[in-house]
Amino acid sequence: MTEALASWRDGDTKRAILEFVRTVVAEVPVEERVAVFDNDGTLWCEKPMPIQLDFILRRLTAMAEADPALRGRQPWQAAYEQDHAWLAGVLTEHYAGDDRDVRVLAAGVLAAYDGISVEEFEEQSERFLRETKHPTLGREYLRCTYAPMVDLLDLLAGNGFTTYIASGGGRDFMRPISREVYGIPRERVIGSAVALEYRPDERGGTIIHRAEADYLDDGPQKPIRIWSRAGRRPLLAAGNSNGDLAMLHFAQRPGKPSLRLLVKHDDAEREFDYVAGSEQALAEADRRGWTVVSIRDDWVAVF
Amino acid sequence: MTEALASWRDGDTKRAILEFVRTVVAEVPVEERVAVFDNDGTLWCEKPMPIQLDFILRRLTAMAEADPALRGRQPWQAAYEQDHAWLAGVLTEHYAGDDRDVRVLAAGVLAAYDGISVEEFEEQSERFLRETKHPTLGREYLRCTYAPMVDLLDLLAGNGFTTYIASGGGRDFMRPISREVYGIPRERVIGSAVALEYRPDERGGTIIHRAEADYLDDGPQKPIRIWSRAGRRPLLAAGNSNGDLAMLHFAQRPGKPSLRLLVKHDDAEREFDYVAGSEQALAEADRRGWTVVSIRDDWVAVF
Structure with a gap:
């Protein structure tokens, strides 16, 4: 791990992450090394709008x-x-x-997107993500992922962790690009979902979107959806907002190391500076001693 | 693959499976090699009752x-x-x-199981599965898995397939033993689920069962749940009943090899002989030329 987290500045945060990974590798079997990440504001930019x-x-x-x-x-x-x-x-x-x-x-x-097939929806979201630029940062959306978080995902994958995206955003929206930008394959993308309907046809049937939610993967739904998908409590959870609080709490197991990361948007120069929607999460991190990741102080580069 | 499927008799069925695996290995990238299996009556015995x-x-x-x-x-x-x-x-x-x-x-x-935590439920189902004998076969439930299907799962895993259980049975019921008996890890068990509730506490919160269904993973729900979990159409689906029909249809992609297996219970001597609940599936297999697996004729041993 000598060159691990090259895009993170030396300091308490980076030290806490490296120490956590070392402990997990020494103490926890590979199949139990589960880490979950919120997406908007945690792995990629969510301002001026998701x-x-x-x-x-x-x-x-x-x-x-x-x-x-x-x-x-x-x-x-x-x-x-x-x-x-x-x-x-x-x-x-x-x-x-x-x-x-x-x-x-x-x-x-x-x-x-009422009535669209899941395949067609993915084509549209993939095309949008590949062709659209961020409105103010002057970079393509697919280049709005946070380089230090991608470094962290790589470090975890290299140390036997199974990483999941546990996003409030749409599962099928992220899937076409999750492996390319995060190294996370589509089957490990957890996110919100609309109700789906199966319509038989001669091509093996078509699954279409209905105009109703299946579930919104936010707040207390996050632990539920992580359990439903992974069947395990995570050891590491990373988020940035109040909607991630339940998931952050959920990332603990008796006698096992755990790490809770809360990304703090405090860098108006390189990204954005805001706390709205994160007040409770920041207060809880402070109370519990969770690891707050300061974009301004902890990251060598943002993108 | 010289010793593959040792518990299958030589014949059309075994040949069809081996030919399918060879074609997939030659033509389909590893990440697209998805295979889904019903559980009750397909991977293990479902009579006299599930x-x-x-x-x-x-x-x-x-x-x-x-x-x-x-x-x-x-x-x-x-x-x-x-x-x-x-x-x-x-x-x-x-x-x-x-x-x-x-x-x-x-x-x-x-x-x-209203109000039970997911961890407690798993402890109970695991204990039951480890300690209980099948009522008529004189063997432990965990030894009621079909040896030829476990051989097939091994063959697929050895050839880069990602295998899922897509069962009408309870997801959390099977998870504690799925890796041990099938080599399928808990995160790849798809099955029916009850509604869950997250209750905050000082141990990272507890997820409990509520007395209502989330969904019954049967019929047209099977393709929906496979898509939701795996994010791909399978190339291989194996089932044994009418409830597997939609999933069997769903296992096809344009220009890719596909294999649909329908296990036929026609061996009163070594297992059971019944068609109730499989009539439409057998008729459809006949009409479509899907591969019917005769327990009596195709398997050297059942367990």
């Missing part, structure tokens, strides 16, 4: 272009008029405990 | 022993009185399209 939201807004815009009646209805109206204030307001209200507009937005999000 | 039903009936009996009021209510009454006729009737009605008693049985099944 990458998947950009993908969905473009689809809502195209729907409104095709059907004028949609232009007076939210969230199509906001997408069509590029009304970022409405979208930001939804999030602000959500943090304040008012989810009425979240439900309006969610209904639009679910309607956006 | 092994998990025995597990659940014992629990219902214990509940009725502790609470006399339950003894007059189905399905506790049938469990307590060992009324196999009632249980068989449920299945007969189900095949005839009447699911009223299936719902009564399902409600009891779901109530049986």
Whole structure:
């Protein structure tokens, strides 16, 4: 591990990670070395808006272009008029405990891909991710992954860990690119999912999206979905927001080493500087002695 | 592959399997070599009743022993009185399209482990599977796996396939023993699941069973759950009943080799001889030219 974590600055955080990996390798059988990572804001950039939201807004815009009646209805109206204030307001209200507009937005999000096959959806998300640039960072979305976190994923994989993405974002949205950008194969992507329907046909049947959620992989759903997929409690969990709190707590087993990483966005120069949506997580990390990763102080490079 | 499938008799079936594996190895990248297996009646014995039903009936009996009021209510009454006729009737009605008693049985099944933690449930299912004998075959349940199917799983694993269990039975019921008996690790067990709930506590939270189904992994749900877990269409699917039909159809991709195996229970001497619940699957296999595995003719040994 001499050259491990080259993109991390020497210091307490890097030392804590390397020490954790050494202990796990010495004490824990390979099959129990499970690590889970949130995606948005933990493995790649989530500002000014989650990458998947950009993908969905473009689809809502195209729907409104095709059907004028949609232009007076939210969230199509906001997408069509590029009304970022409405979208930001939804999030602000959500943090304040008012989810009425979240439900309006969610209904639009679910309607956006109603009836599409899973294969077709993946083609569209892959094309978007390969062809679209981040609105302010001046780099392609696929190059908005955090180099130090990819280094960490590599270090873990090289030490017998099985890594999973446990994202609030869409499972099938990330799958086409997860191996290429993170080294995590599609079967180890856990994320939110829409309800699916199987329709028999002469090509072996087609699985299509329905306009309803199967589950939102956030908050207390994260441990449930990790258990359902991996069948194990993780030893390492990394997140950046309040929605990751349950997953961070869940990453512990009696008598085994554990590591909880909370990525703190405090670098306005190289990335973004924000705490909204992470207040409880940061307070809990402080109370519990979890490892806070400062983008400004701990990372040699961000991308 | 010279000694592959030693427990299979030479003949068309064995030849078809070996030819399929050879073609896949020559033509398909490793990450796309996905194979899915039903469990009850495909990998292990499901008569006189599914092994998990025995597990659940014992629990219902214990509940009725502790609470006399339950003894007059189905399905506790049938469990307590060992009324196999009632249980068989449920299945007969189900095949005839009447699911009223299936719902009564399902409600009891779901109530049986209401509130138990996932870890505790696994301890109980593992203990049961290790300590219980099959009622008529005179062998432990863990030795009721079909040796030729385990041979096949080994052959596939040795040729770069990723194998999954896609069972109508409970995912968490099979997980504690899947690696030991099939070489399939717990994260590759797909099966039915109850709804789970995460309860925070000082031990990293506890995930508990709720008395409602999350989904029943049968029929058209099988392709959906395979996609959700593996993110790929399989090249090989093996089943034995009508509930496997959608999964068998789903195992095909344009321009890629595929193999559909249907295990036929036609060996009253060494195992069981029955077709109830498999009629449509056998007819479809005949119509489509799928590979029917005759236990009597194709297997040197069953267990």
